[in-house]
Amino acid sequence: MHDFLKKILSRKEQEPTLISFDSIPEWLDARRESVLSTLESETTIPVQNIRNAAAQLQHIVNSIAGAEHDPKIHPKLKSIAKNSLPLFVRAMNASLAKELPDEINEFYSAAVECVKGCLNSTRGQGRYLQVVFPDEMKSVRTGIDAMGREINGLTDSLGRYRKEFDREKIVMELYDAVRDLKADYAKSAEKEQRIIGRITEITDRLTKIGNETSLLCSDEQMKEISGLRSALAAKERERDDMVRSYAALSMTASHVFRKAEKIAVRQKHPPEVSALRHAMELLSDHAMPDPQELTALLTAACPVAERMIGSGEIVLKNKEEHSIFSDTSRFCQEMIMMCRELRAREDSCTAACESLTVHPVLIRVNSLERERHQLESRLSKEKQSLKELEDWRLKSGEKIPVLVEELRIKIREIAGENVQLQVNCQGSA
Known part of the structure; x- marks a missing residue:
């Protein structure tokens, strides 16, 4: 016992799984393939059972269509059966004739519609046939129940799959949001430098205009x-x-x-x-x-x-x-x-x-004055653009870590606590 406890206590803790930001799409694709594989393994037998049950139901309906009722039954029941049987058979055939696709989500929707149609037929015209064809109608109800049980199993499997898919979709949306925001943040730094460069250029030119105007005004x-x-x-x-x-x-x-x-x-x-x-x-x-x-x-x-x-x-x-x-x-x-x-x-x-x-001096002074007004207008717009860009960078710089943390949480919800996300909040992804 002592050796057993010692072995457990000395066992190294499992190393956490590291996921880099760039590998998130690939990691999600791998998980989706695994989930789809699990879904396929869980639904293969229920799907086949539903197909078999539908085929068996079709066989029962065909046998009812050609069956003869007991000659001893009451004439009124004979008349009811004679009128209801064709309607029942036609309705059941319409429901059972619907194709059951191979894709699991489409198969599930089609199977549910098939069962609903069969139930409606049984509860409608079929209820008049209970006395005339008791055994056959019992087999119909048994077949519908069998399909319903298998569909319930598919409902649980698809529910887990869709929940997983929704989680992965949220992760991918967060990934896209972080990636796009980080890319825009990186581009904004270049844009900021271009604006600063233009502001410097305009300011230098305004200084030269001021100097030249002063010289002209002091000219003889x-x-x-x-x-x-x-x-x-x-x-x-x-x-x-x-x-x-x-x-x-x-x-x-x-x-x-x-x-x-x-x-x-x-x-x-x-x-x-x-x-x-x-x-x-x-x-x-x-x-x-x-x-x-x-x-x-x-x-x-x-x-x-x-x-x-x-x-x-x-x-x-x-x-x-x-x-x-x-x-x-x-x-x-x-x-x-x-x-x-x-x-x-x-x-x-x-x-x-x-x-x-x-007068040449006045022409030059007026030309410089017009240029000064134009440059001052441009300078005001550039400064406003720079302020708006700085405000955006400040807000984005605060928003990126929040989105990254939300992304970490969503990934942990999918993969478990023993997962670490590696991402640089300010650098390019």
Whole structure:
């Protein structure tokens, strides 16, 4: 006894089975083959028994179809049997004629349907034949029971197989998830370096643009550009002052012309209405009018307004209106002079602006400024992409070990506790 206990206690513990991550598909394939082999060995005899029972049932049904009933039975039972027998035989033949495939899952489904059909036939038309063919119907029930018992055995075997298959499927899904996530994690490191490289490139270029812009702004030619800008600003102020003066005179004159137009409409003087309207339209137009056209229209409209002012039909309200219509000749000359001067000043502003636009230093500064805006937009997008990628890598780095541990647990559930899974959580699989 002492030697026996010593032998047991000194026995080395069985070494654990090591499974590498890459070998999981191969390991699962081997297990599946083993499970299928076990399933085949467990189901071979039940399958054959079911086939034999189905054949025996078919033989019994054939014998019932050609059997003669006892002549001593009651005539009513004879009539029932005569009507029910063909229906019963037809239903049983339909159920038994269904093919029983070789593949075990398909065989099981077909066998279950066959038994269900036979039971329904026996409980339906078959129940009327119990008295007429007692022995034959007893044999039918015995055959169906035999098939049912064998199907119950298949149910247990297939249940174990499907449970094992479901476990293996979960393991394979976890394996695929870990493999894909690890591959994406490895690729993300390369992507991260590419983004960092682009950020560095853009930042370096922005630094060069800033340096070049500073040099250009300190260049002697920038003083010339500054002078051109100041001259342009002065020309634009003078032009705008004259535009405001022209607009003020135009609005004042148009206000009086509008009163005159209403009076001319009431008095039904179409030529005067037309002259006044054309003058107002030209004065209110945002575009600077042609001096000759302006001269013609004012020459036609002013006398009409003067006549109505003189007759008391129009009452001037303020000094501006009095200033204009006290001497319309002077007003017309002033408006025409301002029109020509505004055209000249607009041309001068345009020429000064073009001189600035084509200056080589300013062209270069503007080009650098456009490039800077584009690069800053790209830089913002690249930084956002880098942040999103870093967040993804952080979450994935935390998720991979969790999935690996879940994979270990599922493999242990299949193979037992004495199994170790070898996998590098951060490296490529």
